[in-house]
Amino acid sequence: MTEMISELQRERVYKLVLGGTRSDGRTLEEVRPLTIEKNYIKNAEGSARIKLGNTDVLVGVKVELGVPYPDTPDSGVLSTGAELIPMASPVFESGPPRPDAIEIARVVDRGIREAHTIDLKKLCVTPKEKVWICFVDIHVLDHDGNLFDAASYGAMSALTCTKVPASKLGLQDYPLPIQHYPISVTAAKIKDVIVIDPNLQEEQIADARLTVATDENGDIRAMQKGLRGSFSYEEVNRVIGLALKASEVVRAKIKA
């Protein structure tokens, strides 16, 4: 998913961040405006359409009955998929998910799973036989940078409004048991400058990327470094600090 950026643009974006401002007028540590619209799809058990600046992501959660994995016979199953549909960017093409889509799905999945976001034990119907399976499908509609965070905010927002359709078994529907609210924040390193929540242009000229997911106790739940460049230990610490600060605002919005 390489996109061309002209040398002039590259120079301009770099000069801006060097001076402490950005092409969209933000400070270096500021997350773009986040809007969340929950329950966007009525046929889904949970859904959310979120906009992070101009990046637009729709996430739907379907909850269906299925067979548990043999090694976790009394736990429900979480399955996350991401589609970078060709609508969202001139460089996305149709076809089976490519490595970049799989990476996004897996990073989001890990963030949710490793933080024990959902109490999967409460999704068991009959051990070894029947459990609820949560399919989280991430649909990227408009790509203007930082899909990792947009996808993860979308997934978390959709999960918070998901109902388990227990009425299919003659029981009462109940909300998905959410235990934690991990929030991922991504930083990009452009030469020696670190910016939070990179937009598309910044992403295009970034040397390195670091995603940090933190929970409501201020603990780190997941990290993922990407691209060819490197971070120093001090830089990693700085990113963690910035991620903690930014995550509080985002968490409040997702919980609301």
Place this chain on the structure above:
Amino acid sequence: MRIMEDVEHIEKEMKLIDENGLRLDGRKPEDLRPIKMEVGVLRRADGSAYVEWGGNKVLAAVYGPREAHPRHMQDPTKSLVQCRYNMAPFSVTERKRPGPDRRSVEISKVISEAFDSVIFTEQFPRASVDIFIEILQADAGTRCAGLTAASLALADAGIPMRDLVASCAVGKIGDVICLDLRKEEDNYGDADMPVAMVPRTGEILLLQMDGHLTLMEFDKAFTLVKDAIGRIYEMQKEALRTRYAVTAEEFSDQTENQPYENREVGQ
């Protein structure tokens, strides 16, 4: 056996159309569901549109004319028109497995063909006009809603066309011809016929039918759907006007006060 069938038939009819001739959602047979159209909703795409049509939520995006891929598909005399109709996994009650199935491949094909004849393809040799239709939420009639949205997205992308394309479906519930069936009606109805037309000339660009219609019923159905397409055409034009019509004052404000480079910044 015969009696059983009749009983079933009557039950069905009573459920879908009440004694006053009104449908489940209170519509008369010739009424459309509420429709909302918005043009220019995506940033990256060259053109885009969003259509809410009853319980359907549909996004369409257009890219191009751009280089056709794979290259051996290129036509030196005209551009290709390639449509991809796709349903999101969460758009339907039972989760749909992602990716194209036989149904969506067929729908993509008929929609591509419908647009091929209105776009001035000969102006863009070796290129491709790519249309992407995403069904975010489905409630019967998605291909018509998708086609209607795609037409707006093409106009938004500035693709030269002979006219907009408008589309609507008509069906039969019991023996009543009804416009624009919703899901319950489509599941238990007796016929469904999606139609797309060039409203200005009356050319039919897409016509599919399943179920059972007598010749007279077909005639009635077609009259109804043609009228509906006219109404949808007006809504399309209105949506484009809403997006693009500016007063002279607004126009001069925009051009005077904003240097070109900064126009997109901070919006």
